[in-house]
Amino acid sequence: MELYFPRNLIPTRERREHARPFFTVLGEVTFVQWAQFFSGWLAWTCDAIDFFSVSLSVTNLQKQFGRSTHDITTAITLTLLFRSFGAVLFGILSDRYGRKWPLIWNLVLVAILELGAGFVQTFSQFLAVRSLFGIGMGGIWGLAASTALENLPVELRGIASGFMQEGYAVGYLLAAVINLTLVPETSVGWRSLFWTASGISMFAAFIRLLLPESEVFLRAKAAEAARGGPPVNKTKVFLKETKSMLKKHWLLCIYAVLLMTGFNFLSHGSQDLYPTYLTASKNFSSHDATVATIIGNCGAVAGGVFAGWLSQYLGRRLTIVVHVLLIGAFIPLWILPSSFSALAAGAFCIQFGVQGAWGVIPIFLAEISPPAFRATFPGVAYQVGNMVSSASAQIEATGGDQLKTTISVNGKPEIVPDYAKVQGILIGVVAAFVLIVTIVGPENHGSHFEKNKIAFQEGAAAEEVILDDEPVPAITDVEADVRASGSEIDEKHRSMEKV
Template sequence: MSMTPSPPPVASGVRPAHGEGADQDRAFGWLRALGPGGRRAFAGAFGGYALDSYDYFALPLSMVALSAYFGLDSGQTGLLTTVTLVVSAVGGALAGVLADRVGRVRALMITVSTYAVFTVACGFAPDYGTLLVCRALQGLGFGGEWAVGAVLVAEYASARHRGRTLGAVQSSWAVGWALAAVVYTLVFSFTGDDLAWRVMFWTGALPALLVLWLRRRVHDAPEATAAREHSPRRGSFTAIFRPGRDGARGLLRTTVFASLLSTGVQGGYYTLATWVPTYLKTDRGLSVVGTGGYLTFLISGAFLGYLTGGHLTDRLGRRRTIWLFALLSAICVLVYANIPQGADTLLLVLGFPLGFCMSAIFSGFGSYLSELYPTEVRGTGQGFTYNTGRAVGAVFPTLVGFLADSWGVGGALVFGAIGYGIAALALLGLPETRGKELA
């Protein structure tokens, strides 16, 4: 009789790949454990989020050229980011409900198509008002893509691997960011600024190719789909705001604290993502090529941070990992923003730990938010809390914009550190979910 131990139980929708019990802890064992359908879902979510990132960063990287072209002040340029993130809350909440009602893959195709169309439209904007409207509409798709893709993959992944699997999906943000930085360097080096910013937005048409592949190759996790379709509460906003009664545990407390957690983390992140390129060019006086070089260190740290954070969230737990990187991110922001003039080498080197910490904190979000909600409202809960955090956190980049003229961009970046402090406090109201099966 064989004495080989049985493989661990897996989440809803997972069909263990051959040999998973023997190699599940090896490099990329988490990817093999997804099975063929799960790997296609992973590829779709990875590509969708990478292109989501690419389309988002077309704005921050073009912000100096846009300001000069339309004659904008810092407050107006900051408002472009804020309106994107505020509207993304609406898009994320709607996409979450849609994912629970019509399926994860259909909702993913809708969100990717939306952000692609309106990113391209931004490139044709004749004035600031039109650009603001197009950027707001781009936020509808931008807000929904991550939450839908994360739920799709989470329902294929086992509890043992979910943290690192979703961390790998999250790392695609750095891939899209890097691609945007490369294209920015090429476009702005060979094209005049008045046209270059438009070209950056026009390249946002790339995600349309992904939609065609998603339609043919990717499907929802079968068991999760069955569980969702047999529930009368699927896609219900009222369900995620229901308080506990008569000893039954409601979801109101979870929704409030998860939204607060998301607000703090994203307030800190988008402050940096929006203003670091401008900080490098205005406060530090770097050229286009110089800014691209410094961003290389920041983005490299971000990519490794996503992957490392994913592994740590499986080993240390969701709450402990997020708390650790909230503390480290706040410290990095304060140090980075106060590097003295002339110490450009130090600025270059510290870009790596800054990118690492501010990205590693996100690695546990996909698994953590998925595990906080039951299957029938998982998309709704994750879409609402993640994107509410985006909307409220969007106030942070705007504050930096309005204070930049008096404090300097570097001085105003302190609001990023405040955001991470809010995130650390929010964890006090949420449970640990490591090892939870998505049945």
């Protein structure tokens, strides 16, 4: 892997000149391509609903099981720890067998475990279910991103990446709305949030069931059928190519894990304990904390979509750098005020930066990945980063136990955890780390990864191209006249030969 420094932050002129106009390409997208993009987006949205069901239910879970905030956040940590296993399992299945069925079964597994989480009676049962749940959740992102992006034209992948990634924010938003409206109105309380999330995941599996396999796998199967000859042991080829890929790209793997560790600390450090921070350190009601969370996620959606679109012109890494700098600028607004309006504005701005940077990640990782391993490589890098950052909520909870502040509760001073200071320090340090790692990393802006062989074909690790990637050169007026004149001369010559 070659290191690229600041002079390489903007994509090369040649890359940008070959891109077709945005609206021209947009008009060429078929219904099936839109539907596949939607199914990937919906799957990632379900993942977020399922994950943040715990974050939004911390107070209710404390009452249910008689546990501290630190104990409840153990469930979040265990879920994040086990997601790496799911990323490896479902990523390999997807690169080996195709995008469709691994994603369907992944969503069904998530739905079953989310349903089970709503029936647990003890805290040990809850931890066990959420640990298994992490395996199911771990596979979703890599499969969803590859399903959503690889079937779209390269000129749309930047903004599509932003939309796809912000399924995460939309999922958090939907979970917050369900928690705000449905949970208080049902006798089962917090359990209704988990059961509703389970139903949405089953709906996403049904949508994917109705759609065809990804075009790159259909093309590979058609090529196999046309080739004839003795059958090839695809699994043996897949394992051989995987070994070759790891040997060739081990440094890139380390880089991707470091990058995703920083990004996951940014995300989980700014979101997982945020509702608890507002209720415990700012004395907000659960209702107001949920509303502030909703406002923050509106900023996340706006930031992700804007950054995805911007990255198509500025490049992936420069767009990330811009949004990470925004994070640093808005940390004071996020933690210092005490009024609802100011803190809600801070939540909007900080999430605009955090999820704006994140909006570039699906396409950025897909482009720098070995092309044949677009589900496994990004998914595993993402979830290993998740595993390293899994203690984010517990780090903040422990920091809150050590750092205290005094607030007024019903006119009386009360000592409470100072989650504002803890989160501000954590996010500031992590933002600086992400900035450095992003700047020194690689970029493959505008990669046509869909033209390469897939993982069970010989030569996949060598990144062999099976479709011509060279643009057809434009014919100038002079060249056209010369060719026309040449055709006339040839025609006269053939006529004379006949005579």
